Amino acid sequence: MELLQSIVNGLGQGSVYALLALGYVMIYKATKVISFAQPALMVVGGLFTYHFTREFGLPFWIGMALAVLCGAAVGMIVERLALRPMIGKPVFTLAIITIGIDIVLRILANRYIGVQSKIVTYPDGTRIHEVGGITISSQRLGLIAVTVVTVVALALFFRYTRYGLAMRATAIDQETAMAQGIRIGIVFALAWAIAGGLAAIAGTFVAAGTAGMDQNTWIIALKALPAIIIGGLDSIPGAVVGGLMVGVVEAVTATYQPDVAGWLGNNFSLVAPYALMLVVLLVRPYGLFGTKEVERV
Amino acid sequence: MTTIVRSPRLRGRALATTSYAQDMGLLNTPAKRRSTLVMVVLGFLVPFLLTDDLLQIATLGMISAVGAIGLNLVTGYAGQVSLGHAFFIGVGAYTGAVLGGSETSLVVGYDLPMWIWLPGAGIVAALAGLLVGPLAVRLRGLYLAIVTLGLVFLGDHVFREARSLTGGPGVGRRGPDLNVFGIDLRESGSVLGLELAREQRQFLFALLFLIVFAVLARNIARSGVGRAFSAVRDRDVAAAIIGVDLTKYKVMAFAMSSFFAGVTGALYYAVLGVFDPSAFGLLMSIQYLAMILIGGVATISGSIMGAMFIAFLGRLSGEIAHVVPGITTGSGGGGVLTVFQLEAILYGLLIIVFLIFEPRGLFGIWLRIRNYWKGWPFSY
């Protein structure tokens, strides 16, 4: 029973990681860069929802939809201003640039947050559902539902739309894709827009949690890093599975490690995702679903 | 392998080399010899020019330059991107603090002299590097980067929990004592007849420390080991085919880099005093990576320039932030941004701007200047 409860808790938290991990993977597939600006995008997205719902008085779902659009816009702007000029430069230079962006955006967000954490009110958020002794809040249920819908929508987008196809082609081979007439700039912008939108969804649900969005909440987004490695850097299903796994592993270790393996020290659950990541990589160097790199001389 | 015959330099033809050994020489042109001499002399003059607070920044910058050189060995020369540098620096810092520090009610310390704790810190960190080596053999690129990042998080956990060694979070511990040949670098007073303040002593020691390790690293880079590193970086499969033992050199690169990181960590916190486990996080790894990217990948002088740039960046953005008009100097209240927020933003912006406009780093700028004067007055 306790185990089941912690798995349910973990799935809720894991959904946030999965959404964020999808954002990382989108950007990686398009540009081969790991974006360290994801934490800031998450915070900014959550604050957009706060602003729309609290200041403009819009309903939660409409506020979130607008926030997703704004988050996507922020993602595109960042890509256009700071990353487009750097196409073709070493990926680590680009990674460091995303860190610079993260610092800048986060300071601006902190300015907005100020002294009090910003809490988004989730409709009927205090209600607790109970099924067979397992409790879950309606906010968590909503989060899991939204994650499922988002993942399905993304999958359909990639499978059936022109731009989805263009993005898949670019991920396989940039130059060939360009030779086929795909405008690569649009693909990059789209990847960042999707990542920004996903981060905004994650941010909204974080801000609708018990303690809202404060100046330290961004750290949550770093938990998605082991998730993308576990799943495989370039795999969309991998990001989802990895995110959920990280959430569950964290919750289960938090519940059982103090009794079962106390020698690991206090709060080992914090680093359990990284330990899991190391184990997975020793067995499968490209993650669970990642594409194996073919090496040629 | 043929034996290398020492050939004489051609008189009056300073730039002509007659053997590979000459070409790979440490200071292979007269210009390099002269400029290095001038730089070193100027370096020794700096402590008599700057105020104490700037000297301290420069001292810490030079010490972290050694760490940056270490990271450049593994990332720049051998091509193994490591986000785990903070972990190795942490291992070095705590080894140094335990061996050379004093015991208190919270932490252990053995009060050993510097000639034990400084190399000790390097060796223990290098051993930790040996442990990571096998991972590097299996992984490449971003996977390796994130795995080494995992190392930082695991290390952070260990540092937080091993309280008798580290003091624990929020409390921290003191670094090792700084005694060199009976001279206490933590106090002011006269040395060899010269009145030297604490900061001046520390600066001079850090300068010597940097010179020793910079020369060491340069020698590694221009030896067979360095060439093997480059081969692994440029194409590891090709390197393996021409007979470079991948496992050996990847592990070696991590061990060497970690040794540099270890001594850096120990000395850095000996100068700084108190430190706590939160220091060795993602941010530190990123800062070191930024140092070598800003300075110049696979160059020793670039690492040094990058480290000094990052060290002074905080001060620089602070000074700029204070002269920007329309910014409140207070801690909060009105205005779009406070001066502190602007300072933090400038820190990020300067890194972005720098990398966008000069991707080859400070070393690239230096190359341009040098090439301009090389052909002067016929430069274009």
Next chain:
Amino acid sequence: MTKKRNLLRVGACAMTAALVLTACRGGDSGSSEAGGGITDEPCPDAVNPDNGCIYLGAISDLTKGPFAPLAVPITDAQEAFWAQVNEDGGVGGYDINLTDHIADSEYNPELHNRKYQEMRDDVAALAQTLGSSQTLAILEDMKADDVIGVPASWNSAWEFEDQILESGASYCFEAMNGVDWAVAERGVANKVVAVGYAGDYGGDAAAGVEVAAEANGLEYVALETPAGQENQTGAISQILGEQPDLVYISTGPAEMATIVGGLAQNGFTGTVVGSSPTWNPALLQSAAAPALEALYFQAGPWGPFGTDTPGHQKMRDALGDVTPNDGYTAGWAWSYALLATLEAAADLDGGITRENLVKAAGELESVDYEGMLPEDAGATDGDPNETAFRQSVISRVDPSAPTGVTIEQDFTAGPTVSDFDFTEPCFSLQ
């Protein structure tokens, strides 16, 4: 041959240059002889142009660090406090300037140290030094420079440092009072769990809970929990497993709300008492609000923002239209001790100097907190067991109050803390 001569020449030049330059670097390496932040010149934009100027420094966490949400209002309140002092005519013929030497250390001991090096010759005292390891990182230099400082924390260890001017009961005493109160008023009789951050703050509070648990015959369990609302699952399930009737929390507000919300969701009905930094009024808008109203009480060193005392009133007037926050209250209340020290030093032989400030800081018999704290709370003249202030305030959640909490029980020293023999810090920092 030529090389050697070159070397000699450069060496000679260097030597001469060194000698010349040593002279021009001059006396800036000294500590307090260059006025040390106390000048007869008026302050920039002085309120009282006839007064001299005393420069104070503040090293705080103003942008990226974990305590920025609290530290910014603390610093704002301190600026307002010293501006008010200037409006009232200054101290001993001096105006006070804090604004010129505020620095952001991002809660990082290294930056804290650097910022102190930058200002060490220019400030007479530190109006704020935030963080324990951060303050320890500069404590030796402060002692060498004769600089006193006001900490922005309530560690019991500061009572044992002569140059650190703390105000109000420590986390440790606060925790003892919290447990005593819960035993007396909420019928707690069996088990208390202390859950908090590792280190200075959580450790100090947990030590207090342990002493009080023993005194009251309660079973005691300590848990450590990391920062981050997403990381509280473990703490919640462990608390539920222990089935205590009192939980004493010393974390940040987000973590506290997550824990209390999680406990309530699983049917916990006992009492929760939190250290003073666990509260933030924004939590009343969160999903955890009903749980907080039902379960949570705050132990604090003084009354919250809306309390009716002359000091609180003066603070509210000086700050004007701000979002109420108890960071302001803390920043304002802490400053009284430094003001009293400046006043005492002005009466000493030689007036206000760094040396006299250090002397005065160890000889205070009372501090006029204008009602925010009792006068004897500021005494430093004697050993800590005699002078340490032992009374705390317990507040309950009240959505109508400016900061969401009002006083449940005014200044009281519980039986545990009154009998406590305070000969060493509850939680040692070094």
